[in-house]
Every structure is written in structure tokens, then in C-alpha cells.
Amino acid sequence: MAQRVVVDPVTRIEGHLRLEAMLDDSNHIHDAVSSGTMWRGLEVILQGRDPRDAWAFCERICGVCTTVHALASVRCVENSLGIQVPRNADIIRNIMFLTQMVQDHVIHFYHLHALDWVDVVSALKANPAATAALAQKVSPSWPTSTEGYFKDVAATLTKFVASGQLGIFQNAYWGHPAYKLPPEANLMAVAHYLEALKWQKEVIKIHTVFGGKNPHPNYLVGGMASAISLQGDNAINIERLTMVRGLIADAIDIVENLYIPDLLAVASFYPEWTKIGGGLGNYMSYGDLPQNGIADVAKFRFPRGVILNKNLNEVLPVDPADPAQVQEEISHSWYQYPDGKNSLHPWDGVTEANYTGPKPPYKQLDENKAYSWVKAPRWKGQAMEVGPLARMLMGFASGRTDYKEVVTQALGKLKVGPEALFSTLGRTAARGLESQLAVHWLMDEYDRLIANLKAGDSATADTQFWDPSTWKAESKGCGFTEAPRGALGHWVHIKDGKIANYQIVVPSTWNASPRDAKGQHGAYEAALIGTPMADPKRPVEILRTIHSFDPCLACASHVFGPSGEKLVEVKVR
Amino acid sequence: MTAGSVDTWPDPKGVPRAPILVLGLGNLLLSDDAAGLHLHAALLAECGATEQVEFVDGGTQGLALLHYLANRRAVLVLDAVGLGAEPGSVHVLRGPAIDGLRVARSTTAHEGNALELLATARLLGDDAGEIVVVGVEPAHIGTGIGLSPQVTAGLPAAMERARAVLESMLRG
Numbered sequence: 001m002a003q004r005v006v007v008d009p010v011t012r013i014e015g016h017l018r019l020e021a022m023l024d025d026s027n028h029i030h031d032a033v034s035s036g037t038m039w040r041g042l043e044v045i046l047q048g049r050d051p052r053d054a055w056a057f058c059e060r061i062c063g064v065c066t067t068v069h070a071l072a073s074v075r076c077v078e079n080s081l082g083i084q085v086p087r088n089a090d091i092i093r094n095i096m097f098l099t100q101m102v103q104d105h106v107i108h109f110y111h112l113h114a115l116d117w118v119d120v121v122s123a124l125k126a127n128p129a130a131t132a133a134l135a136q137k138v139s140p141s142w143p144t145s146t147e148g149y150f151k152d153v154a155a156t157l158t159k160f161v162a163s164g165q166l167g168i169f170q171n172a173y174w175g176h177p178a179y180k181l182p183p184e185a186n187l188m189a190v191a192h193y194l195e196a197l198k199w200q201k202e203v204i205k206i207h208t209v210f211g212g213k214n215p216h217p218n219y220l221v222g223g224m225a226s227a228i229s230l231q232g233d234n235a236i237n238i239e240r241l242t243m244v245r246g247l248i249a250d251a252i253d254i255v256e257n258l259y260i261p262d263l264l265a266v267a268s269f270y271p272e273w274t275k276i277g278g279g280l281g282n283y284m285s286y287g288d289l290p291q292n293g294i295a296d297v298a299k300f301r302f303p304r305g306v307i308l309n310k311n312l313n314e315v316l317p318v319d320p321a322d323p324a325q326v327q328e329e330i331s332h333s334w335y336q337y338p339d340g341k342n343s344l345h346p347w348d349g350v351t352e353a354n355y356t357g358p359k360p361p362y363k364q365l366d367e368n369k370a371y372s373w374v375k376a377p378r379w380k381g382q383a384m385e386v387g388p389l390a391r392m393l394m395g396f397a398s399g400r401t402d403y404k405e406v407v408t409q410a411l412g413k414l415k416v417g418p419e420a421l422f423s424t425l426g427r428t429a430a431r432g433l434e435s436q437l438a439v440h441w442l443m444d445e446y447d448r449l450i451a452n453l454k455a456g457d458s459a460t461a462d463t464q465f466w467d468p469s470t471w472k473a474e475s476k477g478c479g480f481t482e483a484p485r486g487a488l489g490h491w492v493h494i495k496d497g498k499i500a501n502y503q504i505v506v507p508s509t510w511n512a513s514p515r516d517a518k519g520q521h522g523a524y525e526a527a528l529i530g531t532p533m534a535d536p537k538r539p540v541e542i543l544r545t546i547h548s549f550d551p552c553l554a555c556a557s558h559v560f561g562p563s564g565e566k567l568v569e570v571k572v573r
Numbered sequence: 574m575t576a577g578s579v580d581t582w583p584d585p586k587g588v589p590r591a592p593i594l595v596l597g598l599g600n601l602l603l604s605d606d607a608a609g610l611h612l613h614a615a616l617l618a619e620c621g622a623t624e625q626v627e628f629v630d631g632g633t634q635g636l637a638l639l640h641y642l643a644n645r646r647a648v649l650v651l652d653a654v655g656l657g658a659e660p661g662s663v664h665v666l667r668g669p670a671i672d673g674l675r676v677a678r679s680t681t682a683h684e685g686n687a688l689e690l691l692a693t694a695r696l697l698g699d700d701a702g703e704i705v706v707v708g709v710e711p712a713h714i715g716t717g718i719g720l721s722p723q724v725t726a727g728l729p730a731a732m733e734r735a736r737a738v739l740e741s742m743l744r745g
Contacts, residue, residue: 042716045717045718057601060602060632066632066634107636111693156696160695160696194696197639197693197696197697200639201639201640202640204640205640215630215631215632215634215637215641216630216632
């Protein structure tokens, strides 16, 4: 009997997300519905404000992605006002960006996503000596893989579990048949999870050097607020920069010797997941990491482009500032546009609620009507997936050798071809491979900064257009970045020195998009279709695929039987 | 790893880390969710940072705040705490009350954010000897800057409790 499985995640960070999956008689998902259930409308908060302050509000949109929203915001205001930032400002922004990306990816893998593949409770049964042998084989360059070390980790874990406070581990499906790792691999993963947590406490300090001590770093329209003087006492000096270098070296170490080996080891136990969860097959990246100013798109480390229908032989050009390319549709969203329009470019974007859905709490949504607070962004009318996989594919298809090298190496170790990338596991692997590129780019950006400083260029900001009296009466700007979760765009319309309109299209808007007027699914919806479920009451398969997109979500899951009665209600992360 | 750089970061010749941390949590753009941040700002204005006390506005950053918790004698968390009480009510939680919340009340205003942070710090052995949460029960959590009248009315009482906790922490 067909069933409808409802996963209703709840988070305050990016708004709530709810998924409904329709199962056929053999427990395969044949259709899916992705719905944002919380109205945010943050754009309204920005209207009428000084555009130079917008980044500070944007930094508070998402707790996990503070720096990327600030970056997109200053870039869109600079684009609007015709400001070109000094080279050092681009480099410092790149360092902040890469630090956040690597920290976020490592934490996503170990703290959130690994629990979809690693059974923490099973780790308690592991033999420490056998675990040490396994770890020495998987991560030969990691120094702490001894029997005593794993005994200590097992003891820490046992104590934590025995205290009755499974806490952060309590919401997984321990013992589910879909978990396939032996206890030793599970213990190794838990040990490395602890290592990753300790490391991320350190690496994030790079932000405090360049962005000030506060956990919400300072950005500045026109550049960066970081005063640098190699010999100075109070500015960012050579001693602080040397510490940054040490932290980058540690990041290279942990990504290459822990994250990548663990990722490949875990992946090797789940080969079927290279065939599940592919979804749309359309990928988009705005590109990022400018090497010669934000206008020189060809010099970005993250190439810009679109790939359609998994065709890696062609990368199509994208321009987020072109009103004909990126538009947000509302045919299945709880919004209204003026004059009955269905689709607008963000410069003309309107954030006006029009809730027509059922009164919560409800059992299920009607996908034939409006069913989400998320709009449906489209590129030339096509639904797109954004994120690490889109970026890695763009680099791979653009023929960049560094991308080809890491991708080919990983595929070779897993003994699969490039088609394996179009999957849940491909998405998860792309995040790791991107981190591998990112840590080396981080060191490279650091070296560029030091070289500039040594050559006597210490400018970090251009303030000639700071004063609103230097601005045109009216201007429009577009700022973009490749956030850890994918393409992020901010669009501003400045009039008489104030923000007349501000629109944000976040990566999750692309990925969590509902259907459009043509009935095309969004990326989450498409990725779930075809997934086999071992036990619909414990939908770990849905979580694996949705988590592979890295949404910042906590979720509550409600599972319903064929007649709609509630079968199970579980809290899941 | 970079052992030894923790206490005086980011300046190798700087002052050691203050033994007490006052950590404000919440989303500034979600009305009453920011109650802890308002408390944090008021307490900072009144007491000021010293060598004994560091004030950090943590927003909603979750695990990225772990390093602020390390190497502290005491931590005072200021936050919105939704326990289903009358909006504007003040909650003071210590030890077992926080642990109980972790298991039984995973749908607080924080959706595991602050609790997850504290639990992870414990797993790493980074939890301070004394952790106290002072929070205000929210009336409304939705897009907007500024607190509801109920929470605004509850702030003076919350300030009094937070001040008393901080003074007690300072006495050690």
C-alpha cells in the first residue's frame, strides 16, 4: 500500500523545512515535496537603511554562514556604487571565505553527516587494537592511531553515553540495518570526530585576526577594516600572521590526513549510494575567489557556469545581474507579485506574503497548489542544484587541472567512474574534495598577502566613495559568493542614499525550491525520487540525501501510514 | 596543533583569557529570540569587560563558539528560553536543570543550539566548572528587530538575576 512519509525539520537558523515523500508499493520514493514552513522576509528589515550598514544585518541572517552573507552584501553595495576594492581586501576576504568553508565542511562531515553513516553506539563494541590497525591503514600519516588512544576515546564515549546524556548523538537511528560499518570503523570515525571538533576551535581564530575579536567579523564597504603593519604592535603584525600560517598548515594536515581518508573509507562501505540521490542533473555556480578583482570572472578559482543534464562537455555562461537569467517564480509559493506576475528578477523582487496553505498543524500539503515559503529560483527557466558538487563539476568540466587531479584520484580509490559524482555520495565526496583544494588555496592566498605586504602594498580599503554625497541618486548592484552550501546572491537598489529594495537568494532557496509553473521539481525533491527505503518508519535514507546538500537544519520527523494515521514521531537532526 | 596559542589569542604577547565568560545567544533579526542579546548588551554596558570577565555576543553561531568556552572557570549564558511559561518570565538554570532540558525539551526557542554547544563542550572536556543559563521566556519569535512588550517588561528582573549570578561567579 502506498504511503506518504513526512519529514518536518525545524530550525530557527535558515527557516523551517518540511519534506513529504510518496512511496510506491515497493517502498521506493516516486515523488517528493519540499516546503519551507516559516516566513522570514528578511529583505523587509533592510528597506530604508543605510546601504553601508546592510552587511551587519545580513551577517545575522544565518548563524552558521555569517561571513558569506556579509561578503555578498558588501560586494552588492560596492557593485552598485562602482567601488573597486584593493587587492589586499580581496585576498583577506578570500582567506576569511576559505577558512569558513573548510571549517564548515569538516564540521558538516563529522558532526552532522557522519552520523547518517556511522553508528556511534556500535563504536562501543569496537576492539581498540583492531581499531588502531584499521586507522594506521586508512590514515597512515595521522600520528595518534595507537591502541591506547582508541582505548581512551572508547572510555570517554562510554562515560558520555553512561551519563544518560547522549545529547548530540541521541537523535539518530542507531542499529538501523542501513548502517554498514564494522564497530572498529565506527570507533575510528568517532575518534576523528573529536579531533575535528578540537581543530575547528583553533582554525576559526583566523577570523578573529582579520575580522576583529568578535565572533561576528567586521566587513567594510570598500575593502576590509583590518589595519596591517608587519612591524607594528597594534595592527595585524608578523607575529599574528605567522600564527595564521600555522593554523593553515594544521588545516592542510587535518583535511588531507583525516577528512579525506575517512571520507573514502566510509564511502567504500556504501557503493550503492553512488547510484542514489542524483536528482536534477543541472548545476550552477556564480564562481568566487577573485584573483584579479571581482569583475575578472575568468580568473576566479571557483569557475562560474551552468551544467545542464549532467553534460560535462559544456559549461554555459551565467550572469546573475542579467534580468533574463535568474528569476524567482512563485506559482507554488505563498507570495504575491504585482500585476499577477509569476516571475521576477531579484532587482525587481517583491517579498509580499500570501499564505493560502492549510492551518498548521496539518497532515500533508497539496503540491498542486502553493505549498512553500521558499520561492522557486530558476536560471533561464531551469531548476538548478548549487553547492560543492556544482562547483567541483564546474572546475572539472572547465578542464582545471587541480580539480581533475583530486576528483580522478578519489574516483580511482573508490573504483568508480565520473558518473558516480551524480549521487548522494558524490555530493558528500565533492564537499571533501573541495576542502582539499581549499586548504591549499588558503596557503596560497596567505603567501600572496605576505608578498604584497613585503612589496610595500598595505592598502586594505578604498574609501573615496564612502560619503553618500559621492553617490548617484539611484543605482543598482549585484553581489555574489559561493557559500559553503552554494551560490548566494544579494541584489540592492539604492535610491537617495538609502536601500529602496534588497533581495537575497540563498543556496537553500535553489536546493529547497518547490515546483515551478511548468511543474519542474526543485533539487531536494528531484534527488529523493527513486530512493529505496528499508524501513519507512525510520527514514534514514531521506536524511542521507537531504544532509548531503548540507542544509542547516534540525528536524522533527513525522511518519504517516497509508490512511494518514501517525505511525512514528521522532526527533532527528 | 597550535597548543599554547589559546589563552592570549590573537596576540601572543596579550593578556590571558578571562576566567569568566558572559555569552549572549540569539538571533537579532527574530524579535524575542534576541532576548539574550539585549540582556548581554545591558550587562556589558553596566559592568564592562575586565581581566576577570569577557563578554561575547555569540549570535546563533553554535559550534563555532566552542573555543570561547574553553579554559573558563565559569560561564554565564544569556538566552531566550522557551519552557512554556508566561512570556517574559525569567528562567535560571544550573547543572541538572540544564541537563534535564537537553533531553526533555529539545524544542526550546533554541532548537538544541545552545544545548548542543554545551553538550559538545562537555564531550571535549571544555565545560567550565560552573555553567548558569539566565533566560527570558519569549512571546513571539518571527522576523523583526526589537522585543515584545512582555519580554521587555521581563528584562529588569532578568538583569537582576544575571547580575547576581555574575557577582557570585566573581566571588569565585
